[in-house]
Amino acid sequence: MSNSYVAGMGMPRIRPRGANAPAGLLSVILIGLGAFAIEQGAQNFLPFLYWVGGVLIALGVLTPMSLKMANQWERAVVLRLGKLQAVRGPGMFVIIPFIDDVSSWLDQRIQTTEFNAEQALSKDTVPVDVDAVVFWQIHDPERAALEITDYRSAISRVAQTSLREMVGSSLLSTLLSDRKHGDEMLREEIGRKTSDWGVTAISVEIRDIGVPAALQDAMSREAQAQREAAARIHLGQAEQQVAQKFVEAADIYAKSPAALQLRAMNIIYETTKERGATILMPTAMVDAMNPGGLLGLTNAAMAAQNTPTKQEAPPAPAAAARTAAVRSPVRRRLTDRS
Secondary structure (H helix, E strand, O other), X not given: OEEXXXXXXXXXXXXXXXXXXXXXXXXXXXXHHHHHHHHHHHHHXXXXXXXXXXXXXXXXXXXXXXXEEEOOOXXXXXXXXXXXXXXXXXXXXXXXXXOEEEEEEEEOOOEEEEEEEEEEEOOOOOEEEXXXXXXXXXXXXXXXXXOOOOHHHHHHHHHHHHHHHHHHOOOHHHHHHOHHHHHHHHHHXXXXXXXXXXXXXXXXEEEEEEOOHHHHHHHHHHHHHHHHHHHHHHHHHHHHHHHHHHHHHHHHHHHOHHHHHHHHHXXXXXXXXXXXXXXXXOHHHHHHHOHHHHHHHHHHHHHHHHOOOOOOOOOXXXXXXXXXXXXXXHHHHHHHHO
């Protein structure tokens, strides 16, 4: 018997293996002709029509038993008096009733088998649960029918045994990080064991690897510690680069005191940009910054840019007087604030 699924229905439609509409139609026709021949023989008193009708009815009964049909993906193993006669299919084929027997109907489509290994110990003695699926196909129907009793259950057991062997010979870290390698190892091992049965293992896929909860917590803490260590290393490297830049800036400021003073004034400006901010500075710091001198240098540079011809510098007393005049109000304002 075979189960074929009908779209739109919840239950599969069950029909005998090899049963087909042409054989049924031919059987009905032969039985009808036999009945008609018997009827004509009775009406016309012709005894030979009884024999013709009987033969036709017998052929009609035997037709469904002798005329079989295999689908495109099916193969039928025919035994004649207990010995292998042929592998039939796909399409229509004829067997001799009561002498030939279709012992097996094999499906040559790609099929799947799910298997797992519970509490299997890895190479580093860690119990893990592994779920996998194998995709396989029958490439030799004769060997699959004659060499093994139940190839489906055999494939399931071989796959489970191979999975346990693979887990026992691998480290847990390898199983978690390189599943493709594990899939290939399983495919080769299962294919090597099932090839003698006419079955080919096309591919194997590991679906899930489960580890104990305590081990998951330990692995999580280890990964977190590694990330924290990497973050601290990156932070130290950044601090080193910043320190190198500070050293270079210190060399530049040592060669140019005016640049250092401008930088200090810029820092003060940046800190006082926000509204309502008040900065208290000691007088000694203001004297060190020499804002009057910087202002004089700035005015001199602007005057030099605006004057097309070279002019003589003002006398030293006049410049000193202007510097003192600028410095005194700034110092007085800062002292009042403090």
